Amino acid sequence: MTSQEPEHIQWPLIGGLASMALLWPLTALTGVGSGAPRALTIVGITAAVWIGVVGFGRVSRPVLTLTLTGLAFGVLTFLLSLLFSGVGGGPGGASWTALPALAMDAFWGFLAGLVALGVQRARGNAR
Numbered sequence: 001m002t003s004q005e006p007e008h009i010q011w012p013l014i015g016g017l018a019s020m021a022l023l024w025p026l027t028a029l030t031g032v033g034s035g036a037p038r039a040l041t042i043v044g045i046t047a048a049v050w051i052g053v054v055g056f057g058r059v060s061r062p063v064l065t066l067t068l069t070g071l072a073f074g075v076l077t078f079l080l081s082l083l084f085s086g087v088g089g090g091p092g093g094a095s096w097t098a099l100p101a102l103a104m105d106a107f108w109g110f111l112a113g114l115v116a117l118g119v120q121r122a123r124g125n126a127r
Contacts, residue, residue: 007060014065017053018072020046025080046073050112055119062120063113070109074102 023042027033033041050069054062078098 009061009065009068010059013053013059014069014072017050017066017069018076020049021073021076021080024077025084047108047112050109051116051119054113055116056123058125059116059120062116063110066109066113066116067106068109070112071102071106073109074105077105078102 023045027038027042032038050066053059054066059065078101
């Protein structure tokens with residue numbers, strides 16, 4: 001890529017990385033683990049994949065890419081929760097938590113993007 005070419009957002013990559021949200025219902029449906037060990041494993045795998053793909057790949061704008069990935073992950077997680085538990089998570093559900101959860105997912109994506117940028121710079125191919 002020359003310095004005059006605009007750096008674009010890779011939407012298919014964002015969608016693919018955000019699909020890691022499917023690990024939550026898949027592990028629940030298959031009975032793989034439960035509680036904090038399952039949650040920490042899924043979060044760790046997701047972070048490793050995001051940072052690995054973007055950090056070791058030739059992805060431009062890693063911080064923005066993973067921030068948007070985190071946001072898309074949050075939207076997908078919210079939609080999956082609606083699908084599996086209904087609007088509001090059933091009687092007395094906490095649908096009001098959607099916006100804070102989206103903000104938190106975007107923040108985690110931002111942090112992963114910073115790490116991925118660091119990996120790119122350490123490898124000498126930061127974009």
